[in-house]
Amino acid sequence: MITITIEDRNGEQQPIEVPTDINLSLMEVLKASDYSILATCGGMALCATCHVQVLEGYDDLPTAGDDEMNMLDTLPDAGFDSRLACQLRISKEMDGMVFRIRGDEQ
Amino acid sequence: MIKTDICIIGAGPVGLFAVFEAGLLKMRCHLIDTLPQVGGQLSEIYPRKPIYDIPGYPTIDAQDLIDRLMEQIAPFKPEFTLGERVETLLKQDDGSYIVGTSDGSLIHASVVVIAGGLGCFEPRKPDVQDLANFEGKGVEYMVKNPEHFRAKKVILAGGGDSALDWTIFLADVAERVTLIHRGDTFRGAPDSAEKVFELAREGVIDLILQSNLVSVSGNGKLNEVSYIGRDKIKKSIETDYLIPLFGLSPKLGPIGTWGLNIDKSAIEVNTFDYSTNVEGIYAIGDINTYPGKLKLILCGFHEAALMAQSAFKHVYPDQKLSFKYTTVYGVNSF
Numbered sequence: 001m002i003t004i005t006i007e008d009r010n011g012e013q014q015p016i017e018v019p020t021d022i023n024l025s026l027m028e029v030l031k032a033s034d035y036s037i038l039a040t041c042g043g044m045a046l047c048a049t050c051h052v053q054v055l056e057g058y059d060d061l062p063t064a065g066d067d068e069m070n071m072l073d074t075l076p077d078a079g080f081d082s083r084l085a086c087q088l089r090i091s092k093e094m095d096g097m098v099f100r101i102r103g104d105e106q
Numbered sequence: 107m108i109k110t111d112i113c114i115i116g117a118g119p120v121g122l123f124a125v126f127e128a129g130l131l132k133m134r135c136h137l138i139d140t141l142p143q144v145g146g147q148l149s150e151i152y153p154r155k156p157i158y159d160i161p162g163y164p165t166i167d168a169q170d171l172i173d174r175l176m177e178q179i180a181p182f183k184p185e186f187t188l189g190e191r192v193e194t195l196l197k198q199d200d201g202s203y204i205v206g207t208s209d210g211s212l213i214h215a216s217v218v219v220i221a222g223g224l225g226c227f228e229p230r231k232p233d234v235q236d237l238a239n240f241e242g243k244g245v246e247y248m249v250k251n252p253e254h255f256r257a258k259k260v261i262l263a264g265g266g267d268s269a270l271d272w273t274i275f276l277a278d279v280a281e282r283v284t285l286i287h288r289g290d291t292f293r294g295a296p297d298s299a300e301k302v303f304e305l306a307r308e309g310v311i312d313l314i315l316q317s318n319l320v321s322v323s324g325n326g327k328l329n330e331v332s333y334i335g336r337d338k339i340k341k342s343i344e345t346d347y348l349i350p351l352f353g354l355s356p357k358l359g360p361i362g363t364w365g366l367n368i369d370k371s372a373i374e375v376n377t378f379d380y381s382t383n384v385e386g387i388y389a390i391g392d393i394n395t396y397p398g399k400l401k402l403i404l405c406g407f408h409e410a411a412l413m414a415q416s417a418f419k420h421v422y423p424d425q426k427l428s429f430k431y432t433t434v435y436g437v438n439s440f
Contacts (some may be wrong), residue, residue, distance in 0.1 A: 006195055038354050040224055042392070042401050046151070047224070047356050069293045074266035074353030076232035076318075080289070104355070 002095035007055065008035065009101055020092050026052070027101065029088035039105055043086040045071050049103040050085040053077065057097030061088060077102065110136040113205050113215035117359070120406030121221035121389030122184075127414035129182030130432065132274040133338045133421050134440065135214050138205065147223060159404060164179050166189035171403075181439030186326045187211050191226055193360045201386055201420070205331020218419040220361060220373060220382075220389040223405070232263065234322035234350075240251055244328025245348050255280045255347060260331040261331050263319050264351035265289055270298035272351065277311050284312040284343060286319060301359035321335065322348060358393075361371045369395050379416030386420050388413045 002020055007013045010100075018029050027039050027050040038049035045067040054061065058081045064072065068087045072078045082102070107262045112128050117139035125135045148168035156165045163171075176341050187207060194206035195218065205213045229247035231237065237245060249255070249272050260280040262273050265287040273285045285302065292299035306313035310322055317335040322328055332342045358371055367374040367426045372395035375381060380388050391406035399405075418427045 006434075036370070040371060044151070048230075048353075070266065071353065073293050074230070074264060074268075074351070076230065076264070076288070076350070076352045078288070086222075 002090075004094055005056075005098040006033070006035065006099065007100040009105070013098070016095075018090055020046055020090055022090065024090050025086050026050075026083075026090060026094075027087040029090060030085055030101070035101060037085070037101060038105070039090060041086075042077070043082055045087055046083060048072075048075055051075060051086045051103040052083055052088075053079060053100040054081045054083055055098040055100055055104050056064065057094065058083075058099070060093050066073065107204070107353070108136055108187070108211065108213045110134050110213060110215050112136075112217045112219055112417060113203065113213045114219045114221055115139075115205070116146060116221035116223055116391070117141075117144040117188070118221060118391065119148060119171060119175055119222075119225045119403050120410055121146070121219070122172070122179055122215075123407050124219055124390060124410040124413065125179040125182055125184045125216065126175075126223060127411045128417065129179065129440070130430070130437070131414055131418050131421075131427065133217075133414070133417065133440075134184075135182070136187065136208060138187045138192055138211075138213065139189040140189070144176065144186065144188070145169065148172050157403070158376075159402065161318060161404060170293045174229045181437055183440050185283060187213070189283065190424045191359065195364050197386075203386065216386070216421045218387045219413060219417070220387065220393055221391045221410075222358075222361065222389075222393040223391060224356035225371070225393065226357060226359045228357045228359065229350075230352040230355040232319055232352055234319045234352050236430070237322055237350075240322050240324060240328045240348070243326065244324060244346060245350070246320065247350060249276070252276060252279050257281045258346040259344065260284070260347045260349065261286060261343060263287070264353075265292050266351065266353055267298065268353075269351040270295055270302050272349065273303050273346065274298060276382045277305055282312070283310075284314060284345070286314045286317050288316065288318050290315040295405045301303060307430065319348075319350070348413065372399075381416060388417065 003015050005015045040049050041047040067086050111133040112135045114137045116189040117137040137419035142351045153169035155168050169278045196204045202216050203218050259282045261284045275282050306312045317333045319333050321332045330342050331348050334340050339343045374387040374393045375389050377396045380390050392401045
């Protein structure tokens with residue numbers, strides 16, 4: 001079990017506990033935790049509606065693949081700490097990380 | 107005007123299988139898709155990816171599934187309008203519909219089935235003050251005809267491949283090209299990025315890094331774009347055109363304005379028959395939503411079967427539907 005902290009669009013931070021043996025992406029965990037993200041494409045790095053900013057722990061995440069890089073490069077509001085939650089698989093290394101939800105709400 | 111029983115919007119796997127389920131009940135289908143070929147995401151995005159959860163196929167490549175669906179529905183002679191986007195829906199006095207496309211095709215059908223998957227891909231628009239007021243008046247989201255920009259001042263914004271490629275191309279065409287990018291490097295396409303840096307060093311273009319667009323202004327027509335750079339100071343550039351190139355994002359598009367109940371960009375349906383809140387319009391596959399919805403091809407197939415049973419009453423209002431197994435009656439082509 002790890003704990004990650006999620007900051008919603010209103011700036012409110014909430015810790016959530018996630019088991020690490022579930023083989024889910026951060027996007028799926030956010031959806032399951034009732035955060036309002038569209039995840040239109042279902043995890044294929046196509047829509048960027050699960051765009052998150054990594055406030056703490058960015059350097060400890062696996063580097064983004066080509067699909068994710070290309071998508072982040074096109075986004076008007078992505079920063080150097082931006083990732084797509086659908087491309088981040090929940091792992092032990094994510095314990096203590098802080099993510100801010102950025103993707104479009106509609 | 108094309109006449110059919112069911113107009114299916116979207117020619118992905120679920121739209122294609124709907125032709126089969128409709129065909130068993132003697133209903134003809136016409137499909138429209140914004141892509142130039144059938145198959146939706148499967149053919150466009152991941153044709154060679156294996157799919158593991160199609161019943162009866164331990165594994166099947168996405169394009170193979172589409173090819174087999176086309177073979178399966180061939181007896182029912184579906185017709186297609188491809189490469190056109192659905193724009194309008196007009197309800198007729200008898201309850202039927204006329205669907206209109208971006209290229210002016212008109213399809214008259216008793217029933218409309220939306221099997222639009224992710225929706226259609228539209229340019230992503232940055233959050234810039236007054237941007238919408240200048241769309242078509244200097245703000246363009248794609249380069250349709252580069253000649254349009256000959257001897258004009260053009261600002262491009264974005265950091266993806268298309269922003270780089272058009273910067274390089276328009277450098278030879280426009281009077282002056284400026285590229286504004288929020289980062290200071292370009293992560294994709296190293297060759298194009300190097301070329302853009304070279305053009306900037308040679309003074310052929312202006313490259314403004316670590317900067318974000320903030321507003322646009324002009325008197326009826328765009329003539330100034332403002333941005334904020336690393337130093338947090340707002341600066342302005344005179345220009346004829348601004349081309350924000352921030353990729354494409356899937357949107358419902360014009361379907362979103364048809365009076366359908368929408369939840370998080372998906373169309374709400376009744377799981378009894380996958381009908382929407384509008385009589386005679388159904389939504390199946392990834393584009394719909396209901397409690398417990400799973401975005402799976404196999405779920406879309408199930409939805410197509412139930413939709414067809416319900417659509418029958420619109421197409422043949424005077425006939426009674428009797429359910430028949432293909433194992434008993436076979437597949438009777440048109």
